[in-house]
Amino acid sequence: xxxxxSSSILSSPVQFLKGIGPKxxxxxxxxxxKTIHDLFFYIPRRYLDRTAVVxxxxxRQLSGLAAQGSADEPTADVRRDYTIVGDVRSFRIVGFxxxxxxxxxxxxxxxxxxxxxxxxxxxxxxxFKVGETLAVSGQPTYYGSVLQFVHPDIDRIAGAEYEExxxxxxPDVDWSKALNTGGLxxxxxxxxxxxxxxxxxxxxxRVIGTAVRKHLHEVRDALPEPLLRLHTLMPLQSAVxxxxxxxxxxxxxxxxxxxxxxxxxxxxxxLALKRHWIREETQGIQFNIxxxxxxxxxxxxxxxxxxxxxxxxxxITTDMESAKPLNRLLQGDVxxxxxxxxxxxxxxxxxxxxxxxxxxxxxxxxxxxxxTLAGLLENIxxxxxxxxxxxxxxxxxxxxxxxxxxxxxxxxxxxxxxxxGVEFANLGFIVIDEQHRxxxxxxxxxxxxxxxxxxxxxxxDVLVMTATPIPRTLSLTLYGDLDVSVIDELPxxxxxxxxxxxxAEEKESVFQFVRDQVKQGRQVYFVYPxxxxxxxxxxxxxxxxxxxxxxxxxxxxxxxxxxxxxxxxQKDEVMQRFKGKGLxxxxxxxxxxxxxxxxxxxxxxxxxxxxxxxxxxxQLRGR
Numbered sequence: 001x002x003x004x005x006s007s008s009i010l011s012s013p014v015q016f017l018k019g020i021g022p023k024x025x026x027x028x029x030x031x032x033x034k035t036i037h038d039l040f041f042y043i044p045r046r047y048l049d050r051t052a053v054v055x056x057x058x059x060r061q062l063s064g065l066a067a068q069g070s071a072d073e074p075t076a077d078v079r080r081d082y083t084i085v086g087d088v089r090s091f092r093i094v095g096f097x098x099x100x101x102x103x104x105x106x107x108x109x110x111x112x113x114x115x116x117x118x119x120x121x122x123x124x125x126x127x128f129k130v131g132e133t134l135a136v137s138g139q140p141t142y143y144g145s146v147l148q149f150v151h152p153d154i155d156r157i158a159g160a161e162y163e164e165x166x167x168x169x170x171p172d173v174d175w176s177k178a179l180n181t182g183g184l185x186x187x188x189x190x191x192x193x194x195x196x197x198x199x200x201x202x203x204x205x206r207v208i209g210t211a212v213r214k215h216l217h218e219v220r221d222a223l224p225e226p227l228l229r230l231h232t233l234m235p236l237q238s239a240v241x242x243x244x245x246x247x248x249x250x251x252x253x254x255x256x257x258x259x260x261x262x263x264x265x266x267x268x269x270x271l272a273l274k275r276h277w278i279r280e281e282t283q284g285i286q287f288n289i290x291x292x293x294x295x296x297x298x299x300x301x302x303x304x305x306x307x308x309x310x311x312x313x314x315x316i317t318t319d320m321e322s323a324k325p326l327n328r329l330l331q332g333d334v335x336x337x338x339x340x341x342x343x344x345x346x347x348x349x350x351x352x353x354x355x356x357x358x359x360x361x362x363x364x365x366x367x368x369x370x371x372t373l374a375g376l377l378e379n380i381x382x383x384x385x386x387x388x389x390x391x392x393x394x395x396x397x398x399x400x401x402x403x404x405x406x407x408x409x410x411x412x413x414x415x416x417x418x419x420x421g422v423e424f425a426n427l428g429f430i431v432i433d434e435q436h437r438x439x440x441x442x443x444x445x446x447x448x449x450x451x452x453x454x455x456x457x458x459x460x461d462v463l464v465m466t467a468t469p470i471p472r473t474l475s476l477t478l479y480g481d482l483d484v485s486v487i488d489e490l491p492x493x494x495x496x497x498x499x500x501x502x503x504a505e506e507k508e509s510v511f512q513f514v515r516d517q518v519k520q521g522r523q524v525y526f527v528y529p530x531x532x533x534x535x536x537x538x539x540x541x542x543x544x545x546x547x548x549x550x551x552x553x554x555x556x557x558x559x560x561x562x563x564x565x566x567x568x569x570q571k572d573e574v575m576q577r578f579k580g581k582g583l584x585x586x587x588x589x590x591x592x593x594x595x596x597x598x599x600x601x602x603x604x605x606x607x608x609x610x611x612x613x614x615x616x617x618x619q620l621r622g623r
Contacts, residue, residue, distance in 0.1 A: 023197055027194055040215075042189075043243060045188065047079070049079065049081065051083075052081070055111075056111040056147070062082065084113070086133070086134065088104060091103065091130075114148035114149070137153050153202070157178070180205070186201070186243075205244075221237070234255065238255070242254075280324075282324070283323065284324045284458065284461065287320040287321060287461075288352055291351045294351070300376075300379065306336075309340065315485045316328060317348065328464070330487070335490060336489070345429065346358070346429055354429065355408065356427075358433070361414070364572070366412055366413055367388070382410060384409070387399050387416050510605060517602065522602045524584065525586050526586070527588055527607065543561065546559065546587040560577060562587075578598055579598050586601070
């Protein structure tokens, strides 16, 4: 439990808060909101800046500049709206049935404008009275020459008077009771189920406002005062109040900074405790790291291990000798030799009578690793099996039997290893390639499949590998349960990768360069971010580009297409043709991103590179 929720009131069910009740609380619970404390920390997803309160005449002048925002741009996710305070002059329903709309005429001392709502016209008609004062916020548009807000938010304002200030006339309004206008208005995560029980953003503003007014004083600050001063953090009570009803953008940023700090602080504590538990409370396997098979493999390699590989092998095997489970991240660029390091460690495991798993994120990559490992172990007595989702049922049964009996000593696989019915005789070592493709829970579920002769309390060693540390991997490393080994040296014969940016108007020169490379006997990748046309992104998909390249650009060359939706056997067929030099150009999606190895493919053209993440681009560069 979060220390800030130590109060019994904050821990009480949200159902008993005024405005909630059993129906709303049941829906809130599905979205993780069970207590008043949970409601306090149901943070808005973004904000509407409605602090610009203007007259209708000013809005006419500003409406053309509305998209420019303020000179002092906020760093929080804030959209700028405009707020008008005026009287209801008249209203009417325009049109019939499905095409009807409700039109309200709002006026102040400087002019009039329309507010328009589509749908629910009888509801809106019964909601307003001529002469009442409203605060109305939205984005100004024009319907012909008529200034209007479409579906604006409103608050009823009592006794608004206009006063002159430096910027002209401004309404003198008490905004403290306004939920939807006149300030920085929070928008909360919602959805159809929440909206059906009245918990859209306006509904959340009402119930959270009630909770803050009644129970904010119950929030306790668990962080000591010296720590708050050190990092210039505001008190937690202030942060909670401001995040739900900010008055200024600068104080909103400070409140968000405090809440983010708390989240990371408790996350680090949790992972530190987990790290301590793994190291001190769990029983691992003490491996004898002397391995004839590993020595035999090293002697058979046509190259020497780099100094970095030797160093990380020593780091890993030192952990393997310990009675505590190995939990280590192996980081190294594409081509640095991570697979050989992992295989040498797996051979130690096999020699100790245990099974090892090598897990890859895609079937293509799993099959490639399987062939690579089987080839390296051709003259070494080790039984390597492949387990993927697309296998024939008879072959799959044979593999599962070998895994359960323990005769499968190294098992290469994909997500299929998580499935029910996959049981190991004595799993001792798990290698997970490209850690960022697997969730923490998936990794844990694979560890649970270990059943050892010594009993259920013994945990297998885990080695996770990546060529690209991304934020989640870094968080596991910096704050979590993984030690780090880095292969920071590439083999001496590894050529540096040259990266060049070309614009769309230079495409013809790119095509000519590709043609020249193919004439020299090289092969080329063309990589695209989508499999089929998207309505939201004006991008050409791999399938469309494949047809265009084949028909118009390279009709005399041999092209192939591969993407994630192809059946496994077709992917394998295309890759075998490409690896066997039966294709000159492979048009692909990022299915090739995580490890497809074709040494003769020396050129990669990445279309719409801005649509890929940095980690994807880094992986692609390494192909």
